[in-house]
Amino acid sequence: MVDKFIEDKVTRVPLKKDGQEVKVDFNDLKSGGFIKQRQKDLFAVRLRCPGGRIDTKKLIEIAKIADKYSKKGVIHLSFRQSLEILYVDYKEFDSLVRDLEKIGQKVASCGPRVRVPTACGGCEYNPNGLTDTQQMAKMVDEKYFGTPCYHKFKISFSGCPIDCARTREMDLGFQGVVEPTWDEDTCTGCTICSKACKEDAIVSHPETGKPIYDPLKCIYCGDCIRACPTESWQAKRYGHFVRIGGKHGRHPREANEVANFIPNEKVPEVIEKTLEWYKINGKKGERIGKAIDRVGVESYTKFMESVFKSGEPVPTGKV
């Protein structure tokens, strides 16, 4: 529906300028990234910036290009971490795309396909980060960007349970987790871990001060590991908590929680199998969350069993 709208608008305008044919590459338009503005002939051009990270050298060049093509000289920072060059005349698409290609910058996509993945800073520089969200976003962008689906398909990566990249409202979200494990011998009973745990998953023993751990309350943030002065809390394993079927918009849907501790190397398989399930069970124009509501989350978790076994399936598939 969205794509059609853009294309209709484009095909209706005469592709002539000063009597000359204007070349517009419709393959570029179909893959989207060119969004009709309310102003005649003007479009917003959305750039492909996986994880919202851009080399400074490239950013300088993008700024020059934006300055050249934006009739108002403005860029907008989108809610999915992209740069949008506003007020671009459609007649200049070709030359804009060529200029962008020269600096290795691609245009993003709209419509029913896998979108540019978003990601927080993750473990590279955020002290809370447990997974390398930026590397994962880069991988997803390279491997899956533009894959056709029944509707838009948004993937994001958060580095920890604070979930800045909002995996709960993504079609498929990966959130960093760490499983803590405790060594009694080195523990001095200082009680700091019970203070550090914001989930009441650790209570100090009234006499010894040593931790009493409740895995049912633990959200696997790793605060206890970072706080313990004696390294008595250690990371047993890192991985991704997986959420499926979330969306934002007029009718938000909170994602189903389906698996925990999925290792990095299994993330591609999770994406591929999920898209396969969507292909089999979804319908045109239907987000994967809708398909899950219609078909049942058990259908999905059963289909995913072989890959979710690499971590721990969340048995209830609870929302």
Added chain:
Amino acid sequence: MADIKADASLDLRGILCPINFVKTKLKLETMDVGQVLEVVLDDGEPIQNVPKSIKEEGHKIVEVKKEGEHFRLKIQKR
């Protein structure tokens, strides 16, 4: 366990995050490697956050004592 002798001391009661950590860090910078700084921290956010940050900076917490509503930490500069 015998008390570890402190070379310097900071009372950070009533000082909010992250200023309490910044003060700790600045004090540690004036000290020699191996010396011990004693800090007194409030319960709640300070005790949740400061030990993590001290560890992230590479220092070692060598002693922790709870005294009513606050904690007495000894930190060895690394």
